[in-house]
Amino acid sequence: MSLIIRGGTVVNADRQFRADVYCADGVIKAVGENLDVPAGAQVVDAGGQYVMPGGIDPHTHMQLPFMGTVASEDFYSGTAAAMAGGTTTIIDFVIPAPKQRLMDAYRQWREWAEKSASDYSFHVAITWWDQSVHDDMGTLVREEGVNSFKHFMAYKGAIMADDEIMYQSFRRALTLGAMPTVHAENGELVFQLQRKLLAECITGPEGHPLSRPPAAEGEAANRAIRFAEVIGVPLYIVHVSCKDALDEIIRARNAGLRVYGEVLPGHLLVDDRVYRNPDFTFAAAHVMSPPFRAKSHQEALWQGLQAGHLQTTATDHCCFCAEQKAAGCDDFSKIPNGCGGVEDRMAVLWTHGVNTGRLTPEEFVAITSANAARIFNLYPRKGSISVGADADIVVWDPNASKTISAKTHRQQVDFNIFEGMQVRGLPSHTISQGKLTWVQGELRAERGAGRYLKRPAYTSAFAALEKIAAARTPTAVARRPG
Ligand code: URP
Ligand code: ZN
Numbered sequence: 001m002s003l004i005i006r007g008g009t010v011v012n013a014d015r016q017f018r019a020d021v022y023c024a025d026g027v028i029k030a031v032g033e034n035l036d037v038p039a040g041a042q043v044v045d046a047g048g049q050y051v052m053p054g055g056i057d058p059h060t061h062m063q064l065p066f067m068g069t070v071a072s073e074d075f076y077s078g079t080a081a082a083m084a085g086g087t088t089t090i091i092d093f094v095i096p097a098p099k100q101r102l103m104d105a106y107r108q109w110r111e112w113a114e115k116s117a118s119d120y121s122f123h124v125a126i127t128w129w130d131q132s133v134h135d136d137m138g139t140l141v142r143e144e145g146v147n148s149f150k151h152f153m154a155y156k157g158a159i160m161a162d163d164e165i166m167y168q169s170f171r172r173a174l175t176l177g178a179m180p181t182v183h184a185e186n187g188e189l190v191f192q193l194q195r196k197l198l199a200e201c202i203t204g205p206e207g208h209p210l211s212r213p214p215a216a217e218g219e220a221a222n223r224a225i226r227f228a229e230v231i232g233v234p235l236y237i238v239h240v241s242c243k244d245a246l247d248e249i250i251r252a253r254n255a256g257l258r259v260y261g262e263v264l265p266g267h268l269l270v271d272d273r274v275y276r277n278p279d280f281t282f283a284a285a286h287v288m289s290p291p292f293r294a295k296s297h298q299e300a301l302w303q304g305l306q307a308g309h310l311q312t313t314a315t316d317h318c319c320f321c322a323e324q325k326a327a328g329c330d331d332f333s334k335i336p337n338g339c340g341g342v343e344d345r346m347a348v349l350w351t352h353g354v355n356t357g358r359l360t361p362e363e364f365v366a367i368t369s370a371n372a373a374r375i376f377n378l379y380p381r382k383g384s385i386s387v388g389a390d391a392d393i394v395v396w397d398p399n400a401s402k403t404i405s406a407k408t409h410r411q412q413v414d415f416n417i418f419e420g421m422q423v424r425g426l427p428s429h430t431i432s433q434g435k436l437t438w439v440q441g442e443l444r445a446e447r448g449a450g451r452y453l454k455r456p457a458y459t460s461a462f463a464a465l466e467k468i469a470a471a472r473t474p475t476a477v478a479r480r481p482g
């Protein structure tokens, strides 16, 4: 099975150039002008189009059991929808219930994900702590290729990681060469504000952003960064939604800390007026955490992305239909948190990033695939059009356009936060493992074709950081000879 993409402009994170791309046996075999290829190779005409690495969405929640229900999008429907939008890899989350063995949860998620159409990998959440969690982190890194562990600093009484859990887990991650990641919101503050608002009879979705102010995110981002600084481990902050958290990341990076930030198209483009819409179904459909913010935060996030302070884009794809969201009709704190977007991320970012001049095509590749591949150690197998890389490719037509709508999207959810948005720049073809999975509007995703991706631990970056942290601590100073 071989395929040649002819006549396009290849775009990687570092440069663009005219070349054909020849794929066989699921990998890229040759990149160059006027390639001679064996007879019988399937031909994709990419004239006038860009040929880019398939998107990597490093933050999704397919079929997540959460807040008393289960996310409506499963691993097959979600990865198929992703490929309709040019994304060929997802990194989802194993989220053990408190007291559940990490390995048991991990096996459960692996089983659920067998139906994936695209390749996938997992971060594992640390929701509690004991010796078994310590041991299972080791097994996951050394045997299962998990190199990142997530900490929800919010969702008190459910999956929240308190300071002690973060301390233990960050230290363990450091010794294993794994990346700690955080959902940065102060869970105690959110919990108390929810109680206060409900006591004041503010029960509708307008209470959601009021209970989760930017300061609660800024505080948690700073706390996680300080833990990482003292322990000497890198840190990745998911779904940065506001200037308060971004400013903490900029300060940390300027101080030489290896801190990374992720931003969602929703936080770049949707603002908090949606929560004041009197239609409960509409407002509740936007309930996600952190919430959409006041417009003033959006320009700061765009600048953070352009400046390289934020390195990745994701969707936090976590879909709930109207009947599921209705669980919170009398109490906003019970509305299942989450919105979709895995199908729309690339087109929305191209439209509002590249077409506006904020991003170059190369920067688009960096923030939609290459940077995530580098940070989570999938590079250059993913995130690069180069010989030996997986043949996960999107052929991108910069002139194709459509209007986003829940009526026509492939995502298994009855709402779209980008409803009515005109996008220009769409995938004409998506290729996964060398096979066409999206051809000019026809979805050819194959249930179960996706492979689990192991991501090896890092060592060198960690050793350097450990040295810096040790040099900063008083004990290290005391121990210095002389
Ligand atoms: O509201 C959200 N984001 N739901 C999914 C879980 C999380 O916080 O990432
Ligand atoms: Zn989160």
Ligand code: ZN
Pocket (backbone or CB within 6 Å): 059, 060, 061, 316, 318
């Ligand atoms: Zn999430």
